[in-house]
Each structure stands twice: as C-alpha cells, then as structure tokens.
Amino acid sequence: MLTVGIVGLGYVGVPLGVGFAEAGARVVGVDVDARKVTALAAGESYVEDVSSERLAGVADRLSATTRYADLAEAEAILICVPTPLTPNREPELGPLRSAARALAEILRPGQLVVLESTTYPGTTRDWLVPLLEESGLRVGRDISVAYSPERVDPGRTDYTLRTTPKVVGGVTERCGRRAEELYDVVCDDVVRVSSPEAAELAKLLENIFRSVNIALVNELAVLADRMGIDIWEVVDAAATKPYGFMRFDPGPGMGGHCLPVDPFYLSWRARQFDFATEFIELAGKVNQQMPYYCLERVERTLNDVERPVRGSRILILGVAYKSGVGDVRESPALKLLDLLAARGAELSYHDPHVPSLAEFGLTSLPLDALVADSDLVLIVTAHPSVDHDRLARGARLVVDLRGVTRELGAANVVRL
Ligand SMILES: NC(=O)c1ccc[n+]([C@@H]2O[C@H](COP(=O)([O-])OP(=O)(O)OC[C@H]3O[C@@H](n4cnc5c(N)ncnc54)[C@H](O)[C@@H]3O)[C@@H](O)[C@H]2O)c1
Numbered sequence: 001m002l003t004v005g006i007v008g009l010g011y012v013g014v015p016l017g018v019g020f021a022e023a024g025a026r027v028v029g030v031d032v033d034a035r036k037v038t039a040l041a042a043g044e045s046y047v048e049d050v051s052s053e054r055l056a057g058v059a060d061r062l063s064a065t066t067r068y069a070d071l072a073e074a075e076a077i078l079i080c081v082p083t084p085l086t087p088n089r090e091p092e093l094g095p096l097r098s099a100a101r102a103l104a105e106i107l108r109p110g111q112l113v114v115l116e117s118t119t120y121p122g123t124t125r126d127w128l129v130p131l132l133e134e135s136g137l138r139v140g141r142d143i144s145v146a147y148s149p150e151r152v153d154p155g156r157t158d159y160t161l162r163t164t165p166k167v168v169g170g171v172t173e174r175c176g177r178r179a180e181e182l183y184d185v186v187c188d189d190v191v192r193v194s195s196p197e198a199a200e201l202a203k204l205l206e207n208i209f210r211s212v213n214i215a216l217v218n219e220l221a222v223l224a225d226r227m228g229i230d231i232w233e234v235v236d237a238a239a240t241k242p243y244g245f246m247r248f249d250p251g252p253g254m255g256g257h258c259l260p261v262d263p264f265y266l267s268w269r270a271r272q273f274d275f276a277t278e279f280i281e282l283a284g285k286v287n288q289q290m291p292y293y294c295l296e297r298v299e300r301t302l303n304d305v306e307r308p309v310r311g312s313r314i315l316i317l318g319v320a321y322k323s324g325v326g327d328v329r330e331s332p333a334l335k336l337l338d339l340l341a342a343r344g345a346e347l348s349y350h351d352p353h354v355p356s357l358a359e360f361g362l363t364s365l366p367l368d369a370l371v372a373d374s375d376l377v378l379i380v381t382a383h384p385s386v387d388h389d390r391l392a393r394g395a396r397l398v399v400d401l402r403g404v405t406r407e408l409g410a411a412n413v414v415r416l
Pocket residue numbers: 007008009010011012013030031032033036080081082083095096098099116117118119150151152153154257258
C-alpha cells in the first residue's frame with residue numbers, strides 16, 4: 001500500500017492527506033501543533049472543507065503525529081507548512097527550515113519529497129535541496145525532490161483535489177516523473193513543467209493575477225463613487241461580455257493567507273535581480289487602502305444622519321476573510337474593527353463561522369437583536385447562510401461592501 005507523509009496539517013495538509021487516504025493510500029500526518037494532532041486523532045476536523053464524517057471514513061488509513069520519525073515508511077512526503085511574511089514583508093521561511101531540518105534527520109534512500117507551500121522561484125532547488133542533503137543523501141541519486149503548488153480554495157465545492165489540474169516540476173527529470181506518478185493517484189490531470197522554478201512562478205502568477213484584478217476593480221469602485229456611478233451595475237454589465245473579460249468584484253480589501261502575502265515573495269526575489277515588480281506593489285497598495293476608504297464610507301453615511309462614529313453602535317456582519325469560511329487571517333474586517341474602534345465606535349459582530357475574536361474581546365452575537373440595536377450594519381463578508389435582504393430591511397442604516405443588497409433598492413442601504 002502506498003504510504004504518503006504530510007508535513008503541516010492545516011488548510012492545505014488536511015484536505016490533501018484525506019484526498020490520498022480516500023484514494024486508498026496510508027497517510028501519516030506530522031504537525032508541530034500537538035492540539036491539531038490530538039484533534040485529528042480524535043476524529044475532529046478543524047478544517048471546514050473536511051467534515052468530521054469524511055475524516056471518519058478514512059480513520060483506519062490516516063494517522064497524525066508530532067514525530068517526524070513516523071515518516072520513515074513513507075514513499076512520498078509532502079510539505080505543506082506556512083510561508084508567511086516577516087514584519088518587514090520578507091519571506092519567513094522559518095517553518096520550512098525547521099521542517100526540512102527535521103526531515104533531513106529521518107530521510108531514507110528512495111523517498112520523494114514535494115514542496116507544496118507557496119514560495120518564490122528558486123526555493124526548492126537553491127534552498128530546500130541543500131537542507132535535505134544535510135541527510136547525506138543526494139537529490140536525483142538517492143532521493144527525489146519536486147515542487148507542486150497547492151491550489152485549494154477553501155469553501156469551494158465545484159472543483160476538488162481530483163478535478164483541479166496539478167502542476168508539478170521536478171529538480172531532475174526523474175524527480176518530476178516520480179512526483180507526476182504520485183499525484184496521478186489523486187488528480188485526473190497532472191501538468192508537468194520542466195522545473196520547480198516554473199511551477200513556483202506559475203503559482204505566484206495565479207495569485208498575482210487575482211490580486212492585480214481585484215485592485216483594478218477596487219480602484220474603479222472608488223472612482224465610480226466619486227462619479228456617482230454604481231460600480232456593481234458596471235461590473236454586472238461588463239460581465240455580460242462572453243469573451244475577453246473576467247469578472248472580479250470590488251470589496252473591502254484582500255484577506256487570507258495567500259493573496260496579501262504571496263505576491264511579495266516574488267517582489268522580494270525580484271529585487272535580487274535588480275527588478276521592481278510594479279504591478280504587485282501597486283495592487284498591494286490599492287488593496288491595502290480599501291479598508292480606509294470603506295471607513296470613509298461609514299463616516300459619510302453616519303454624517304448624513306448627523307451622527308459621529310464615536311459612540312455609534314456599529315455591527316460588523318461577517319469577519320472571515322471571505323464568504324463561507326471561518327478563516328480570519330489578514331481579513332479586512334479586522335482592519336476595519338481596528339479603525340472603527342480607534343474612532344470610538346461601539347462595536348459588535350456576527351459571523352456564523354467565527355465564534356469569537358479574542359484580540360478584540362468580542363464574540364459573535366445572535367443577529368436579529370443586534371440589527372435592531374445597531375445604528376449601522378456594515379456588511380464586510382457576505383456568508384451564504386445570512387439573509388442580507390431581510391436584515392437590511394430591519395436595519396437603520398446599512399453599508400454594504402459586497403454588493404449583496406443591490407437588488408433591494410432600499411434608501412437605508414449604501415453600497416461600495
Ligand atoms: N490556505 C489556502 O487556501 C492555501 C491555498 C494554496 C496554497 N497555500 C499555501 O500552503 C501553505 C500552507 O498553508 P495553510 O493555509 O495550510 O497553513 P496553515 O497554517 O493552515 O497550516 C500549516 C500547518 O503547518 C504546521 N507547521 C508549522 N511548522 C511546522 C513544522 N516545522 N513541522 C510540521 N508542521 C509545521 C502548523 O502548525 C500548521 O498546522 C502556505 O505556503 C500557503 O501559502 C494555502
């Protein structure tokens with residue numbers, strides 16, 4: 001039976017491990033966070049895309065541990081640890097370094113190691129390979145190493161691990177072939193590229209494409225407001241073009257572990273080639289400004305009813321970084337909470353996916369009573385389970401940053 005090791009049991013590692021287990025492999029997951037290991041061992045999933053029922057279905061094939069030594073029997077080891085930025089917006093490869101060092105202690109000849117974490121071109125060959133070779137094993141001769149970017153989109157159900165093509169680039173031809181054979185077990189379509197660098201940059205291109213297009217529509221949203229044009233009507237109209245246009249919606253800014261972070265891995269790397277990645281910087285700047293612009297819209301809306309922000313009861317509806325998930329990493333809602341708190345607003349929030357926000361001392365409160373009690377409802381993230389039209393009818397004032405009330409045409413609703 002194929003045995004696959006997964007290093008890093010988070011949003012990426014858990015679904016990937018479950019995918020391999022469902023395809024019949026034995027899966028050994030390693031994480032430094034003992035709470036996650038205990039939860040998985042108890043059959044409890046903390047990743048929304050994987051239900052505890054799905055986990056129960058593979059309980060006999062999937063195990064979790066904090067011990068790297070348990071990966072000794074794995075034919076393939078997939079690294080899915082975080083790749084965040086330092087406070088100076090430089091790549092923070094600490095988790096990857098510890099994982100690689102720990103792997104170097106236990107690697108055996110014949111094993112395949114694949115990096116799935118998002119990173120800059122050159123990480124796998126120039127940075128990961130030397131760390132793994134501290135084992136005394138040589139890549140291409142004793143072990144194989146490849147890069148294959150993760151494409152999971154939390155909350156998405158129309159594409160799965162099996163139906164989303166998987167890009168793979170090996171350090172050598174043989175490394176690539178081995179990685180391709182591995183992913184053939186769980187993916188219908190494996191796309192081989194000639195090198196890890198091409199695969200690393202392909203992932204960044206995908207995320208930069210999103211970041212730049214979101215920034216473009218956000219900039220136009222600010223302009224449209226000044227011109228008195230409804231941006232949602234404009235986007236809806238443009239999206240009727242059957243070719244040459246791809247829809248992106250404006251919003252309060254970018255969140256999550258990927259879009260606000262990954263593009264800067266490339267900007268950082270580009271500087272070492274005397275190259276300035278201007279699209280990335282500009283998109284980052286525009287998107288980072290959006291919470292400030294949204295704050296201004298709240299201030300204007302309250303101003304129109306002769307209220308200051310200070311002392312106003314503002315309900316933030318949706319604090320996750322996107323619809324349908326409970327992840328608040330880099331969520332623009334957190335920035336808005338900060339900005340509104342600094343101006344003296346009395347804040348509360350409701351999010352069916354986020355029970356509490358410890359850093360703000362807030363817990364998600366039941367919606368109906370909150371709406372009636374608030375001076376303004378700020379729709380930051382529109383979860384599908386919330387009836388926004390009904391809520392807007394019962395609210396005094398609504399600022400809708402997601403365009404979900406655009407069919408309503410109510411006088412108490414202001415849209416981005
Ligand atoms: N979340 C997404 O939607 C998504 C999508 C595509 C790509 N990615 C990329 O995948 C990677 C992982 O992201 P994630 O969202 O799953 O992160 P995550 O924080 O949810 O999970 C990472 C896990 O790695 C563990 N970890 C940290 N250091 C470790 C070590 N040395 N050894 C073992 N485990 C360790 C952490 O405890 C955590 O459980 C990142 O590079 C990210 O950019 C994420």
